[in-house]
Amino acid sequence: MLESTTGGATAAASSALTLDKFGAESARIGxxxxxxxxxxxxxxxEVDDVDPLPHRFLVEVGKIGLAxxxxxxxxxxxxxxxxxxxxxxxxxxxSGPVGGFSPLPKLCVGCLRCTVQHxxxxxxxxxxxxxxxxxxxxxxxxxxxxxxxxxxxxxxxxGQGYRGRFGGPGFDxxxxxxxxxxxxSRDGIHGRELIGTSVDIGTKPMHLSFDEEGNLxxxxxxxxxxxxPFIFDVPPGDLGTAKLAKVLxxxxxxxxxxxxxxxxDIVKWQMDAPNIVPIIPTQAPEMAELFPKARLVQLDGWxxxxxxxxxxxxxxxxxxxxxxxxxxxxxLMKAVNNRVDLVHLNADLHGRGYDDNRFISDLLKEAxxxxxEKGCRDxxxxxxxxxxxxxxxxxxxxxxxxxxxxxxxxVLFALQGRSHGSLTERDAxxxxxxxxxxxxxxxxxxxxxxxxxxxxxLEILGAMGIREVRRLRGEFGRSMIVSHLEDEAFEGIEGYVxxxxx
Amino acid sequence: xxxxxxxxxxxxxxxxxPSPELLTKTTGLMQDGMxxxxxxxxxxxxxxGDARWTDELIxxxxxxxETGEIPDGLNYKTGKSDGGFDRLDFKFLPESDWLEHSxxxxxxxxxxxxxxxxxxLTCDIPWYGxxxxxxxxxxxxxxxxxxxxxxxxxxxSTGEGGYPPQLMECKENVITQVATxxxxxxxxxxxxxxxxxxxxxxxxxxxxGGHLLAAKAGEEVAKLRxxxxxxxxxxxxxxxxxxxxxxxxxxxxxxxxxxxxxLLSVKVSTPHDVDMVAVGSFYAGAHxxxxxxxxxxxxxxxxxxxxxxxxxxxxxxxxxxxxLQDEGVRDRVTLIASGGVRTADDIAKAIALGADGCVxxxxxxxxxxxxxxxxxxxxxxGRGCPWGLTTTDVELQEWVxxxxxxxxxxxxYSAMQYRLRDILRQLGLSDVSELRGRTDLLRYMGRDEAARxxxxxxxxxxxxxx
Numbered sequence: 032m033l034e035s036t037t038g039g040a041t042a043a044a045s046s047a048l049t050l051d052k053f054g055a056e057s058a059r060i061g062x063x064x065x066x067x068x069x070x071x072x073x074x075x076x077e078v079d080d081v082d083p084l085p086h087r088f089l090v091e092v093g094k095i096g097l098a099x100x101x102x103x104x105x106x107x108x109x110x111x112x113x114x115x116x117x118x119x120x121x122x123x124x125x126s127g128p129v130g131g132f133s134p135l136p137k138l139c140v141g142c143l144r145c146t147v148q149h150x151x152x153x154x155x156x157x158x159x160x161x162x163x164x165x166x167x168x169x170x171x172x173x174x175x176x177x178x179x180x181x182x183x184x185x186x187x188x189x190g191q192g193y194r195g196r197f198g199g200p201g202f203d204x205x206x207x208x209x210x211x212x213x214x215x216s217r218d219g220i221h222g223r224e225l226i227g228t229s230v231d232i233g234t235k236p237m238h239l240s241f242d243e244e245g246n247l248x249x250x251x252x253x254x255x256x257x258x259x260p261f262i263f264d265v266p267p268g269d270l271g272t273a274k275l276a277k278v279l280x281x282x283x284x285x286x287x288x289x290x291x292x293x294x295x296d297i298v299k300w301q302m303d304a305p306n307i308v309p310i311i312p313t314q315a316p317e318m319a320e321l322f323p324k325a326r327l328v329q330l331d332g333w334x335x336x337x338x339x340x341x342x343x344x345x346x347x348x349x350x351x352x353x354x355x356x357x358x359x360x361x362x363l364m365k366a367v368n369n370r371v372d373l374v375h376l377n378a379d380l381h382g383r384g385y386d387d388n389r390f391i392s393d394l395l396k397e398a399x400x401x402x403x404e405k406g407c408r409d410x411x412x413x414x415x416x417x418x419x420x421x422x423x424x425x426x427x428x429x430x431x432x433x434x435x436x437x438x439x440x441x442v443l444f445a446l447q448g449r450s451h452g453s454l455t456e457r458d459a460x461x462x463x464x465x466x467x468x469x470x471x472x473x474x475x476x477x478x479x480x481x482x483x484x485x486x487x488x489l490e491i492l493g494a495m496g497i498r499e500v501r502r503l504r505g506e507f508g509r510s511m512i513v514s515h516l517e518d519e520a521f522e523g524i525e526g527y528v529x530x531x532x533x
Numbered sequence: 534x535x536x537x538x539x540x541x542x543x544x545x546x547x548x549x550x551p552s553p554e555l556l557t558k559t560t561g562l563m564q565d566g567m568x569x570x571x572x573x574x575x576x577x578x579x580x581x582g583d584a585r586w587t588d589e590l591i592x593x594x595x596x597x598x599e600t601g602e603i604p605d606g607l608n609y610k611t612g613k614s615d616g617g618f619d620r621l622d623f624k625f626l627p628e629s630d631w632l633e634h635s636x637x638x639x640x641x642x643x644x645x646x647x648x649x650x651x652x653x654l655t656c657d658i659p660w661y662g663x664x665x666x667x668x669x670x671x672x673x674x675x676x677x678x679x680x681x682x683x684x685x686x687x688x689x690s691t692g693e694g695g696y697p698p699q700l701m702e703c704k705e706n707v708i709t710q711v712a713t714x715x716x717x718x719x720x721x722x723x724x725x726x727x728x729x730x731x732x733x734x735x736x737x738x739x740x741x742g743g744h745l746l747a748a749k750a751g752e753e754v755a756k757l758r759x760x761x762x763x764x765x766x767x768x769x770x771x772x773x774x775x776x777x778x779x780x781x782x783x784x785x786x787x788x789x790x791x792x793x794x795x796l797l798s799v800k801v802s803t804p805h806d807v808d809m810v811a812v813g814s815f816y817a818g819a820h821x822x823x824x825x826x827x828x829x830x831x832x833x834x835x836x837x838x839x840x841x842x843x844x845x846x847x848x849x850x851x852x853x854x855x856x857l858q859d860e861g862v863r864d865r866v867t868l869i870a871s872g873g874v875r876t877a878d879d880i881a882k883a884i885a886l887g888a889d890g891c892v893x894x895x896x897x898x899x900x901x902x903x904x905x906x907x908x909x910x911x912x913x914x915g916r917g918c919p920w921g922l923t924t925t926d927v928e929l930q931e932w933v934x935x936x937x938x939x940x941x942x943x944x945x946y947s948a949m950q951y952r953l954r955d956i957l958r959q960l961g962l963s964d965v966s967e968l969r970g971r972t973d974l975l976r977y978m979g980r981d982e983a984a985r986x987x988x989x990x991x992x993x994x995x996x997x998x999x
Contacts, residue, residue: 088580104558107558108554108558111552111554111555112542113542113551113552113554113555114552114554114555114558117555117558117559119559119562119919120919121912121914121916121919121929122912122913122914122919123914138913140906140908140912140913141580141904141906142904142906142908142912142918142919142920143578143580143581143904143906144563144904144919144920146578146580147563147566147567147570147578147902147904148562148563148565148566149562149566150566150569150570150574150575150578151575154578154579155578155579155580156579156580157579157580176836186835186836186837187835187836187837188744188746188833188834188835188836188910189833189834189836189907189908189909189910190831190832190833190834190907190908190909190910190912190918190923191830191831191895191903191905191906191907191909192585192736192737192828192829192830192831192839192872192873192895193585193737193827193828193839193840193873194583194584194585194586194905194907195583195584195585195614195840196584196614196615196616197614197615197616197617197619197620197828197845198616198845199615206827206840206841206842206843206844207841207842208804208805208842208843209734209739209740209802209804209842209843210740210771210804211733211734211771211801211802211804211806211807211810422837423837423841487835487837490741490835490837490838491837491841491842493740493741493770494739494740494741494770494838494842495740496740508805511805511844513616513844513848516844516848517616517848519848519851519852520847520848520849520850520851520852520886521851521972521977523972523973524621524972524975524976524977525624525975525976525977526976526977526978526979527977528977
């Protein structure tokens with residue numbers, strides 16, 4: 032921007048603007064701005080596995096059948112090397128020194144050409160160990176996708192169409208809309224690189240007030256911005272180790288987001304930092320004084336007295352964690368009316384409310400609409416967690432009303448950890464991280480996951496023609512609910528019951 | 534070449550055009566294997582199938598491609614996706630009221646309903662082949678589809694990759710596609726086409742444009758597309774010259790100037806306002822509105838786009854059909870559905886929901902051996918489909934010989950036409966056009982009934998076969 036020319040009259044007279052001066056000044060300012068320019072980007076790098084997932088398929092080859100086949104080949108084709116050494120796999124499953132006698136199932140992608148060509152002695156089977164990963168909500172498919180995203184940091188691209196069920200429960204029953212050829216509301220996207228994914232954390236004033244002289248009245252809004260619409264949540268269950276905390280710390284610094292950790296752990300591991308969000312127990316709000324660098328602290332539940340004490344103890348923004356359990360609406364409104372800066376809404380890890388079993392997308396919509404109805408939606412940042420285990424869940428949760436999501440289980444699987452038992456209750460999660468995990472490796476894996484999910488968010492936003500994620504918040508009109516579409520399409524067809532659950 | 538070097542190259546897997554002996558051996562094994570699997574000589578491969586295309590659906594398609602007949606003991610009608618086509622069934626009449634099975638039961642599809650001076654094109658069957666570009670598939674696959682289309686007085690689309698000269702042999706049955714990257718768009722190929730198709734979006738990746746990853750953009754592919762070999766190609770989204778229905782109209786005018794007799798088809802995906810898009814396309818001059826649903830096939834697409842963006846075709850057809858009816862223009866435009874249409878039963882259901890006909894893509898490929906392994910984009914080998922379908926690899930593409938493949942497609946279409954007539958006669962209809970929009974002839978199956986109908990795959994949970 033050109034500097035103001037409202038300086039003294041003398042100075043203005045002595046430096047009358049000429050076309051040359053104007054050009055030179057414009058160029059100088061342009062260069063300065065260009066030097067300052069930095070486009071947000073997450074650097075990715077492919078990293079090796081340290082504890083790979085069980086491979087997708089088992090390959091069984093009957094040795095006698097194979098030997099007979101080779102003999103017949105020699106008999107039919109003689110010394111034709113290209114024929115004798117040709118194998119029914121382009122992925123190398125039979126490429127070892129002894130070919131099919133010792134197959135390499137980890138290379139199998141399930142094209143099944145071998146078992147179709149040689150049905151009498153080759154079998155390809157789904158690997159039961161792979162199918163056992165995760166649980167009924169966070170399936171082996173989710174875990175495999177997270178693993179691939181964390182390995183390469185890219186958007187997974189494959190051939191063929193969709194392979195799964197029609198619609199489905201939870202986020203599967205929500206589709207995102209896209210902008211076709213004639214929608215007038217298009218932002219005019221000309222490249223995904225121009226779509227913004229930054230999110231403001233904190234309270235926005237509902238209006239600005241100025242005195243008679245035009246000076247801004249009141250405090251300047253206390254806000255800051257993170258570059259991606261997701262933060263790292265407190266590691267669930269028994270995963271909250273110092274080692275993992277350090278990974279969350281360095282990764283959140285690197286990609287410019289936040290990591291939530293228990294206050295006591297931050298003290299124990301000396302991790303106070305601007306990117307670390309201490310979770311402070313309502314019984315000990317004065318702990319906030321121990322975190323002078325924090326930009327945001329969170330109370331682990333709504334408690335007016337604790338909140339007041341916390342306000343006195345810190346200049347940081349204050350958030351409150353609220354579970355979707357009975358009375359959450361009341362707690363949410365009390366917290367907002369008392370001017371908390373952020374509310375962190377939690378469902379269980381299957382994305383269900385703790386009392387009524389409603390899915391998180393419905394609960395988030397209710398929270399978002401409640402705040403709109405009360406005229407205070409922009410006074411608070413909404414972050415949410417629970418059931419967000421896939422890249423498509425991120426835009427769907429934002430459409431449902433969140434400003435940003437908090438990642439929990441995806442962190443475990445990004446680092447090739449394994450879960451043991453149910454993944455429903457946060458406190459009950461049992462998991463192990465790879466013994467060979469190093470700080471550098473883990474940081475890159477988690478960074479890759481973040482890059483991949485951000486890029487996939489850009490795909491969705493690009494398809495919609497939306498140029499910043501902030502505009503997606505609560506845009507229910509950008510989603511389509513399968514059950515509603517079914518009602519419209521199948522109404523009147525014999526046997527159809529609304530919702531399609533008959 | 535010395536025998537030692539030949540052994541070394543073969544051991545290292547050096548890729549070159551296959552020798553006649555290797556071609557005979559490999560195609561023989563593949564074809565024998567497919568036949569044996571389809572005929573039930575062996576149990577279905579344990580890892581075959583997914584919720585959309587169950588093992589039985591794939592094997593029944595192979596059976597039909599092999600024999601030209603409907604299989605016994607294999608489900609050839611539905612998958613196990615628990616919704617859409619897989620929950621719909623027909624309300625057949627009592628057997629005493631069925632019509633005789635006869636070739637007199639009409640299956641023709643009129644493509645020009647505008648009543649203008651352009652060609653009055655008709656397919657013998659109410660479906661034709663969807664766009665698969667040169668590069669995403671080989672010339673052999675394109676040729677086999679084109680020859681089969683000629684046999685059936687039907688069509689197949691070039692997709693967005695240009696017009697390989699070999700296709701001129703079947704030019705009366707080849708639709709030229711113009712898509713957002715304008716790859717391979719030439720005056721000659723537009724003038725040769727009976728139908729020109731504007732692809733605004735694709736169901737599997739709506740709003741994202743097209744992808745051809747570097748490994749498959751070889752020299753011949755690049756030459757036809759006017760690009761640099763082995764550089765990934767991305768068609769942008771949307772047409773950057775189209776931001777209104779008036780701009781769209783200009784596009785169609787442009788084609789009309791180059792080829793005044795060609796019918797104009799507009800392919801769009803299925804956003805919430807697809808009905809408005811369809812009407813806009815009609816008023817812009819389209820003869821065919823082609824809706825591509827979100828469960829459709831692709832040579833390469835971001836996984837997040839499949840399913841999550843836009844709506845399945847079953848939900849879009851009635852929406853558009855009703856809107857065109859309300860606008861009073863339904864009988865002046867041909868509504869075509871694609872994106873997850875797999876079987877003759879699906880085609881009949883799509884028509885009952887309001888379409889005039891369908892476009893098939895994946896079904897053709899499954900008929901030629903596709904197992905839906907999803908490595909069309911190149912896969913870890915970088916060479917593309919190991920079955921020789923979605924590849925231009927000099928060796929792999931030879932596994933699909935055009936004559937063999939065209940014969941299989943012909944068989945498949947024969948069986949599908951037979952099944953379509955079977956459905957029509959059991960509904961008491963003598964022509965497929967009588968089925969359009971007859972949702973009163975459909976019923977919605979309960980979950981358990983649909984699962985039982987899916988056959989063997991019913992024993993496997995949805996998660997396990999995803």
